[in-house]
Amino acid sequence: MKRTGMILSAIAVGALLFSSCRKEPLNDMTEEESRIYVTNYDEQADFTTYNTFSIVDSVAVISNRDSKKELTDYDIKLLGNLKSSLQARGYTLVDKSAKPDLAVNVTRIDNAYNSIGYNPGWWTGWPGYWDTGYWGYPGWNYWFPGYYTVFRYNERSVAIDLVDLKNAPKENNQLTAIWNAMLRGTGVWNSSNLDSMTTAIFDQSPYLKASGN
Amino acid sequence: MKSIKTIILILIGSLGVSSAFAQSSRPPFSFNLNYSVAQPLGSLSDYASKTSFRGWQAGFQYALNDRLSLGAKAGFSDFYERFPRAVYPGKGEDVSAVQTHTLQTIPILATVQYNFAGPEARVIPYGGLGIGTANMNYEKFWGEFVERENKWAFQVSPELGINVPFGKYSPVMLNANVQYNYAPYKVQEISNFNSIQANIGLKFHIQ
Numbered sequence: 001m002k003r004t005g006m007i008l009s010a011i012a013v014g015a016l017l018f019s020s021c022r023k024e025p026l027n028d029m030t031e032e033e034s035r036i037y038v039t040n041y042d043e044q045a046d047f048t049t050y051n052t053f054s055i056v057d058s059v060a061v062i063s064n065r066d067s068k069k070e071l072t073d074y075d076i077k078l079l080g081n082l083k084s085s086l087q088a089r090g091y092t093l094v095d096k097s098a099k100p101d102l103a104v105n106v107t108r109i110d111n112a113y114n115s116i117g118y119n120p121g122w123w124t125g126w127p128g129y130w131d132t133g134y135w136g137y138p139g140w141n142y143w144f145p146g147y148y149t150v151f152r153y154n155e156r157s158v159a160i161d162l163v164d165l166k167n168a169p170k171e172n173n174q175l176t177a178i179w180n181a182m183l184r185g186t187g188v189w190n191s192s193n194l195d196s197m198t199t200a201i202f203d204q205s206p207y208l209k210a211s212g213n
Numbered sequence: 214m215k216s217i218k219t220i221i222l223i224l225i226g227s228l229g230v231s232s233a234f235a236q237s238s239r240p241p242f243s244f245n246l247n248y249s250v251a252q253p254l255g256s257l258s259d260y261a262s263k264t265s266f267r268g269w270q271a272g273f274q275y276a277l278n279d280r281l282s283l284g285a286k287a288g289f290s291d292f293y294e295r296f297p298r299a300v301y302p303g304k305g306e307d308v309s310a311v312q313t314h315t316l317q318t319i320p321i322l323a324t325v326q327y328n329f330a331g332p333e334a335r336v337i338p339y340g341g342l343g344i345g346t347a348n349m350n351y352e353k354f355w356g357e358f359v360e361r362e363n364k365w366a367f368q369v370s371p372e373l374g375i376n377v378p379f380g381k382y383s384p385v386m387l388n389a390n391v392q393y394n395y396a397p398y399k400v401q402e403i404s405n406f407n408s409i410q411a412n413i414g415l416k417f418h419i420q
Contacts, residue, residue: 021267023293025313025354033298034357037309185356204300204307 035185035193037200041207045178048211050166052092054100055079060128063110067128070108074191079106081198082160089202090210096135101166103175105130107159108189132175135165143174158183160201162208179208239332239384239418241276243284247388247414251290254407261294261314270412272324279332284324286343290410292316313354318406320347320368320394328376336377343370343392351400366398366406376416384418 026034059075061068082104083093094100107129132140142163162179181201187193202208249268253261272286295313322343329338347368353360374390389412396406 021269021289022291022317023267023315025293025295025315025352025359026357029311029313029357033311036356036358039307041305043305184358200309204309 031185031187032193032196035183035188035197037197037204038182038184039201039205040180040182041205042176042178045164047178047208050091050101050164051210052094052098052100053086053102053104053162054094054096054098055083055104056106056130056134060105060107060130061110062107062128069128074189074194075106075108077191077194078158078198081194082106085198085202089208092210099165101164102178103135103163103165105159105161105163107161109157109159135163135175137168137173137175140173140175142177143172144177144180155184156189158188179205181205239276239382240420241282241418242273242420243276243282243384243416243418244271244273245286245388245414245416246271247390247412249288249290249410249412251292251394251408251410253292254409256402256404257292257316257406257408260403261292261316263292263294265290265292265408267291268410270414274324274326280328282326282328284326285322285345286324287319287321290318290408292318292408308355310355315352315354316403317350317352318347319350320370321345322368322370326372333381335381336375337386338375339373341372341374341390341392343372344368347394347396347398347406349396349398349400349406351403353401362400364398364400366396368394368396368406370394370410374412386416387413388416389413 056079058069058071059078061070086104087093091102096103132138132142142161160181161177164176164178168175183197183201188197247270249265249270251265251268252258253263253265268288268290270286270288272284274282274284276282293313293315295311298309298311301308301310301312320343322345324341324343326339326341329340330336345368346365349364349366351362351364370392372390372392374388374392376386376388378386392410392412394406394408394410398406
C-alpha cells in the first residue's frame with residue numbers, strides 16, 4: 001500500500017508539473033508584438049495597369065450582425081493614411097464619379113462576440129459592408145479569389161479591400177478584390193498605431209504601384 | 214519551478230525515512246524523479262533553438278536481478294524561441310508578425326536498464342533504452358494568434374548514466390544521466406524530433 005501511495009502521489013505531482021512548467025508566450029508579449037499584418041493579393045493581377053483610385057468616405061463597422069458607417073478621428077486618420085500611401089505609389093485619387101480604376105473599401109470588424117470565418121471577403125454581403133451600388137454597380141457581388149489564411153479567432157480587426165473597377169464587367173456581375181490587408185491583434189483600433197501599421201502593409205506589398213512610378 | 218523545489222524538499226525529507234529501512238540488499242522496486250535540461254538538435258533547433266530548462270522526468274523500475282531492470286518513465290520538455298518581426302511570404306499572401314515557436318513534448322516510454330557494476334559499488338554506471346510514444350504539442354504563435362497541432366509520435370531514447378548510493382547498499386541514490394531522444398515527427402518546419410537531454414535527480418528503492 002505504501003508503494004501504491006507513493007506512485008499515486010508521484011503521478012499527481014507529475015500532473016501538476018505538466019501545467020506549471022511551460023513558458024507561456026502571451027505572458028510577456030507587448031501589444032506591438034501581438035499584432036499581425038496580413039496582405040493578400042490576386043496573383044493574376046498586374047497592379048501597374050491601374051492609375052486612379054477612389055476611397056470610401058467613412059468606415060463600415062461590422063459587429064455581431066449589427067453594423068453602421070462611422071467616421072471617428074481614428075477613421076479619418078486611417079483613410080488619410082491610405083490615400084497618401086496609394087498616392088506615394090503613383091496612384092491618382094479621384095472622385096468616385098470619375099470612373100476610378102480601383103475602389104478602396106475600409107471596414108472595422110468587432111468580432112469579439114461571434115466567431116465567423118476569417119477568410120478575406122467573408123464580410124462582403126454583410127449588412128453594413130460597402131454595397132457594390134456605392135461604386136455604381138448596384139446588385140453586383142464582390143468576389144475574392146482563392147486567398148489563403150490560417151487564422152480564426154475572436155477579435156477586433158481592420159480590413160482594407162482594393163477592388164478592381166477598371167475590369168469590372170468581366171463575369172457574373174462580380175467586382176473582383178485584387179488586394180486585401182487585415183490588421184489584427186491588440187491595439188489595431190488605436191490611432192497611435194496607425195502610422196506603423198500602414199507603413200507595414202505597404203512595405204510588404206512592393207508590387208502595389210502604378211506604372212508611372 | 215516553485216513546485217519543483219517543493220518536490221525536491223519532500224524527496225530530501227523522505228530520504229531520512231528510507232535510510233531507516235537500509236539493509237544489505239536493495240528492494241527490487243525503485244522510483245526516480247529528475248530535473249531535465251534538453252537541447253534541441255537538427256530541424257527542431259531551427260524551429261526553436263533555445264535550450265529547455267523547463268523539464269522533468271519521473272519513472273519506476275523493477276529489478277529482475279542486480280544488473281537488469283525493466284520499467285517505465287514519463288517526462289516533459291518545453292522548447293521555445295521568439296523571433297523579431299519579419300514578413301513571412303505565402304501563396305498570394307504576406308504576413309508581418311512576431312513569431313513565437315513553441316513545442317511541448319511529453320514522452321511515455323517503456324525502459325530497460327543494465328548496470329555495469331554490482332549493487333555494492335560506490336558508483337553504479339548503467340546504460341538504458343526507452344521506447345514508446347511522445348505527445349508533441351506544436352504551437353506557433355503569429356503575434357497573439359496561435360497555430361496549433363497536437364500529435365503522438367513514436368520515440369526512442371537511449372541513455373547513459375550513473376547512480377551514486379548515499380552509503381553502501383543505501384536504497385536512495387543520486388541519479389545523473391544523459392539521454393538522446395529521437396522521434397520521427399514531421400510538422401511544418403520540423404522534419405524530425407532530435408534532442409539531447411541531461412537529467413539529474415534521486416532514485417529510491419522502496420518496499
